[in-house]
Amino acid sequence: MTGTASEAARALLAADNILILTHRRPDGDTTGCAGALCRGLRQLGKTAYILENVELTRRYEGLIAPCYAPADFVPDCVVTTDIADYGLLTDNAEPYRDRLDVVLDHHRSNAMAAPVRVVRETAGACAELIADVLDEMGVTLTADIAECLYIALSTDTGCFRYSNTTPDTLRIAARCLEAGVDGGEINRRLFEVKSWPRFQMERIIFDTMEFLMDGKIALVIIRRADINRTGADMDDLDSIASLTRQIEGVQVGITITENTDGTSKISVRTTKEVDASAICAKCGGGGHLRAGGASLSCGPDAARDQIVDAARQVYAESELA
Template sequence: MTVDVAGAAAALQAADDILILTHRRPDGDTTGCAGALCRALRQIGKTAYILENPEITKRYAPLIVPCYPPEGFAPGFVVSTDIAEEKLFPDTAEQYKGRVNLAIDHHRSNPGFGRKNLIRPDAGGCAEVLYDVINALGAQFTADIAECIYIGISTDTGCFKYSNTTAHSHAVAAACLTAGIDGGEINRALFETKTMPRFQMERIVFDTMEFYENGAIAVALLWRADIDRTGADMDDLDSIASLTRQIEGVQIGITLTENKDKTVKVSVRTTKEMDAAAICKKCGGGGHIRAAGASFDCGMEEAKAAILNAAQEQYHAKQ
């Protein structure tokens, strides 16, 4: 069942003992959404918690870890935030597959797995949708909630540089600044400050990047050996997929990351001429038009061949 913002707010107002879910490899948007919603629900008198996510990184931990539930908490209502499909649930959320009461998302590929679904593909970040829901709930837009929302939008829009940035994105950001957050400091911490492992991984990406179709397709391989050697963690690898698209002439940027279990995560970033979601869909993935992803159980070389083939098919179809 599809609902609008008012319908989502009404469902939350009628519920209690609420548990909020975030996705695997949690980023700023899913954690920002969950953190903002949990704090807003508590403000209006609801019992609300965020499910533990075993993959949370130190960058985003402050947004959700303080909201983890006590032992024995039994949810009466389950909400997912920024989760495109159930296979992206973290291991701790397996028991909630098929039990999500309300799914709030902005991914066009979301099949509507919740009993009620608020999905807005027009939003630059899911946090934009959460901002509207929080207002509909009647919660006060305090600085702690605003910080969560701002982190969600800024990370999903690349600090408002990506093509998914909308007028509403800027309007919500302005509301966050009005609420008292330090946007400059947040942006510096998220986008300008690099750890040494991050710097080393970026150097590896630029040194080893491969080009196809006369430079229209760029491929970067992040091997587990390099990740372990540099000491990089998920925070250090955050948004590294955007590096391939920074090269002039690249229309399709592909980044493959080898996981600890030797499976492969693929991130695709495209310019306006290409559709990242369509490329990843051919490999069982999905996402946004300009930013999408897929997962492979095979090794790096086989995964590279499959996603490169999908990218080349679309590139030639657009010529």
């Protein structure tokens, strides 16, 4: 069962000493949602903090780092934003695994449990749900809250280009602009400006991209040696999984990133013909219809075999087969 934004708002209004959790490898949606919600709760006089995320990159640092909880903070209410599975909890969030009070998400594969659980699968970004919760609580959309929401919306929809963009996405983005957000500058910073390491990594990706099934599947392995050689960090690799889907004729884009410990992170991006979450589910992951992910304990070459096999199976099961 999934609840409503109104139910989430009532639970948060009745609570205090609130701690908000973000997921591993934090993106613009989880950080933007947490930043907006925390600032909104503080506007209402609540004591609210965000749990520190050690994997936070400089791109999203300003959204949540100023709201980090002190080491001695003891929450009475624990909230998750944009976290689809317990495996995405950061190490320091593990103590709260069995005491979540409010789950706010938009992944249809969500497996989290809480007394109040709101999963809006139709939302292009979790920020759409957060915006509704803030409205239900009577929060005023100030410029700083709007900036958090706008970044969450724009990053999860590829600057409003992806098919997951909804009318609500654009309506809320418009409200953010009306609140004083400089959307043009945010979009330029997030989607146009590239660091030299990012430029080098993109060149490596296009040089090494592999095509399968007559060009319907594009696959790239981002090896740790290349990351180290270029000096790229997680901020440089943000949203890099979208590159595989840019090639004409590609319906399944697969990006495998080798982690520092030799394990593999898999990102899948698809066109409207194929279900990305179904592919990732076969490897223990999940996600959305057009974007999914999974983590495998093996190296990237073994991970390649597993995810390609999963992609072939899902493709065969689709009406395109």
